[in-house]
Amino acid sequence: MRLLMLGGTEFVGRAVTDEALARGWQVTVFHRGHHPPPPGVVAVHGDRRAVDSLASLGQGEWDVVVDTWASAPSAVRDAARSLLGRVGRYVYVSSRSVYRYPCPAGLPEDGPLVDASPDDGEVEYGRAKRGGELAASGVFGDQALLVRAGLILGPGENIGRLPWWLGRVARGGPVLAPGPRESALQYIDVRDLAVWTLDAAERGLDGPYNLVSPPGHTTMGELLDACVRVTGAGAELRWTDPEAILKAGVEPWTQLPVWLPPGELYDAVHQGDVSKALSAGLRCRPVEETVADTWSWLRGLGGVPPQRPDRPRVGLDPAVEAAVLGG
Template identity: 40%
Template sequence: MRLLILGGTVFLGRAVARLARASGHHVTCAARGVSGEPVAGARFVQVDRDHPAGLSALDGERFDAVVDVTRRPSHARHAVAALADRVGHWSYVSTCSVYADNATPGQRADTAKLTVPAPVEVDNPVGEHADFYGPCKVSCEDAVRDGVGPERAFICRAGLIVGPEDPSDRFPYWVARLARGGEVLAPGTPDDRVQLVDVDDLAQWLLYAAENGLAGTFDGMSAALSRSRFLAEVAAGVGRPDPELTWVEQDFLLARDVRPWTGERSLPLWLPLPEYGGFLARDVTDSLAAGLRIRPIAQTAARTLEWIRASPGDVKAGGLEPAQEAEVLREWAARQ
């Protein structure tokens, strides 16, 4: 198969390229060349999609399949305008941030309500427009469905993507934290839901979709699991089974400026309830029936730890620092 990846030089796109090469496909990665390197064996074509005719370096070429990861509606529109006639299958990597309701667990991709598309003046969900990430991805989805047609378009709404080369501080925090051992601050309650997807599992599903002509709109993530099982699996994967977890109530954490999800002073992957009770608890029965295969989290944790140890400079810092965690644990113990 001749596969074109619009992107393909970082994290998910690179994983798609690597796995496609390993399966013997001919892979072209089209990007500016500023964010990362293509994998060995992939052809690189320099393009700048910020310009309407930015894909002209691909003029005249035909591809069996495209994978696009863009967050910018204009990129998605220009790509389908330039390429849809010369391409077979089209995968667009979207996000579960397209959904309007983050609170209700058990929602499904085919029936869940979406947030509104981005207003025309918003085309790049960064800086002052960072809150428009979901709406921009809705607009990108619409551009792909309209431009490619429903029978050839695979819209894959990824959940939290984790594994080696993760550019975020979220999963790597827990891998490094559990590998360090000792008393671990666990946020919320053991039964809170967690949902994610290994980068290679998602990449493999994108390839499967291209190879098999899978069309439609699906969520790309594992079934939800409890936070206690998530932490136990990560701990097992990093060689520290039976971690010493201290569960600390959400309100106690928020009162001490421990922040949710990502960034400084955060406990990554933790989201306030009930507002986000549905964000990591989607029903993915259809995706699993449509070929998505999910490996044990312990394997993902082991691979991620290997990467953290091999490339510490590439790992984004974030999460509670050890002294901050110890202080919260002391205060929690004193309160008990």
């Protein structure tokens, strides 16, 4: 198989590229040159936001293109138009943020979607991803696969959610652990996303798929317990009721990554219907493996993970944590 990866040097794009290379695929990576691509690819430099940016790809042909773009949908539109007739299938890595909020628990792929246009410029994230879907589908029709990923964790994460928890637990001492301990989580290991995406492309799947683990694949307790085990720091998890955390003004998801208290947002993020993807072969590795491999990768970087410049840093200030635990 011949893969054209738009991006391919960080997190999701890198995981897809690595998986394709492991399968013996021929991989072309189109990127801006800010980060080195993996060995074994054909690297082509260019900025897709520039006029005729994809011209540097020449007249090459590929079986599959994978696009992870999360900004102006018009860039997806232009890429799709440029590649029509030279690519067999357009895979767009989208997001479950395309669903109109509030999303009830168990929402499948045909749920209500945000308003968007493939011609949009810079817009907020959910609208950008929905516009990207419309752009890919509008050009490639039933040759477009839309991968609606949920929370993505694993080695290479450049947003900082699991790396923050690992770093915090590694410091030891009392750790503010947001309850309920048995709160079910949904996420997808970036490598499982890559495997399923390339399998689906090979099989010729099209249309939208929610891609995240089944509800209850793990819990907040199991995630943080795994962090304690792999770091070996002897941290003490202090499980705290959501009410006390919220009363202290601590922000779920951003200051305490991954965690959401019971309610509408929790249902939207951690209770989605993934039966379609499971029927299409989705397999999710144990949380212990995701945590251990992320810790190993993080240690290899000296404990300092990369950070996407377009995303705010996550995590809780130690003084705030101490105040909540002391209260």
